[in-house]
Amino acid sequence: MKTRILTTINEIEKHHQVKIVYACESGSRAWGFPSKDSDYDVRFIYVHKKDHYLSIDPVGVGKKRDVIELPIDDLLDMSGWELTKALKLFRKSNPPLLEWMHSPIVYYTAFSTMERMKQLEKDIFAPHSCMYHYLNMTRKNYREHLQRDQVKLKKYFYALRPVLASKWIEQFNEFPPLEFQTLLENMIPEGKVKSEIERLLKRKMAGDELDKEAPISLINEFLHEEIIRLEAYAKTMNCALPDPTEKLDTFFRETLDEVWQG
Template identity: 30%
Template sequence: MIKSWLKEMEAEYRIEILFASETGSRAWGGATVHSDYDVRFIYKHHDVRSYLSLRKAQETMDFPAPYDAQGWDIYKAFHLLQKSNPGLCEWAFSPILYHDCQNFSSKLRRFVTESYSLISLFHHYIHLMDRNLKDIRGKAFTEKRQKQFIQAVRAFLLAKAIILEQKVPVMALYSSFSSSFPKDCTIVSFYQQLMEAKQSGELVSYADIEDAIFMMEQERPLLLELSYGLSKGKSIENELNQWIWELLHL
C-alpha cells in the first residue's frame, strides 16, 4: 500500500523518490494496532530547470493522510546531512525501507557514519530526554505521557550509547538496547518493560517512573562531562556536491 502511494506521489508532483523508510514506533518495536505509519522520504524533481529558476524548488512535502508522511528534496536533505541532522540519521538506519533507488540507502548510511558530529548527536538526545521529562514531571500519568516517557528513556539510552561506542549508535537506534549494554542494566530492563506495557495497553507504576527518572538524572552530569571528548564530525561538502550532480545527471 505504501509503495503504491509513493508511486502516486511521484506522478502527481513530478518527482522521483530516491529513498523512503519508516521511522516511528513500527520501526523501533513499539507499535500497536492503533499506531500510525511514519513515512519519511527523499526525492528529486524530474525537471532539472526547477533547480535553476527564480522560484525555488519545493524543498519539503508533508502529508497528514493517509500516512504521516514527510519528504525532503535532495538539496534540503544534503544540507541537513552536512549539519549532522539527527532525524536524517534515524531515516537512514531504519530497518523498514519502502523504497531504495539504486542502493541510495548504503551511500546515505556511509556518509552519516563517516561524517556526523557525535557531540551534536549526543546533545540532541540529551535535550530530547530533558524536554520529555519536563512534560511528564508532576502531572497525571496517562497513556500519552507514558509514550513521552518511552521517548525520554530511548533518548537517554541513545545518548549513553554514543558515549560508550564513540560512534553513531547504529545498532542501538532500532533495538531493545540489550546488545548495547550489560545484561544487568536497570534502565534497559525498564525500557523493555515500558515497551511491553505500551503494546498491551497498560501503564507502568508511577513509582517505577520516578525511580527511572532519578537514575537518569543522576547519570546525566557524567555523560555531559564525557561528551566533551566526542568527535565534531567532518565536512563532506565536496562529496555531497558530487553526489547531487550524479543524481541530476550533470
C-alpha cells in the same frame, strides 16, 4: 499497508514530477515498540528534474518548496524531503535524517542514492552533534512529562530511547541503532532498572501506553543521573570535522545524472 505505500509513492512521483529514491518507517514501528493502534510514519527523499534546480531561485525559496506532505489520516502519515534539503541536513549530521537512513523498515529504494549516502556517513557523522540532540530530547521529556504527579506510560520511552542512544554514541562513537530493544540490551546491565524498563515495554506494546500513574522513582533517578553524566561527557567531545560540502555537491550532481539519465 506496503502495497498502499508503494501505490502512494507512484502517485506522488506522477503528481509532482519527481523521483523518490528512498522511503522508510520513522516512528514507533521503526523503534520497535508500536502499540496496537500505532499509525505508519513513512518518510521519503525525492529528486526534482534537472531544470528545477537550474533557476535563480533555489529550491526551498518562495513557491519552490523542499518538502512534500500528504494529508494525515488515522493510519498513514507520509511526508518527504527534497534531496538538497536532505543533503544540507546530512552535512549537519542531522539525527532525524540519520534515523531515516538507519531505519530497519525500508518500504522502497531506487538508484544508488541511499547506498552512497551510507558510504559517506563515516566522514560526515558528528558524534557531538547527535549527542546533544538526544540529550536535549531526554532533558525536555524528562522535565515536561516525568516530573508530574501522574505520568503517561508512553512518555518514559520518549526520554529513555534518546538517553540510551546517547550512551551508545558515548561507547561506540557511531550512530545508534533505532530499535529500542537493541539499545536496552546493550546499554543497560541486568538489574532492577532494566527489569522495570522491560516491564514498561511489555505494557506499552499491550496497549497500556496512555495509562497514567505515579512516577517511577527508579527510572526517574536513572534518567536524572545519566543526563548529568552524559552532559559532562559531551563537553569533552572533539567537535572538529572536515567540511563535506564538496563531496556532497559532487554526490548531488551525480545523483541527478543517474536518476534522470535519458
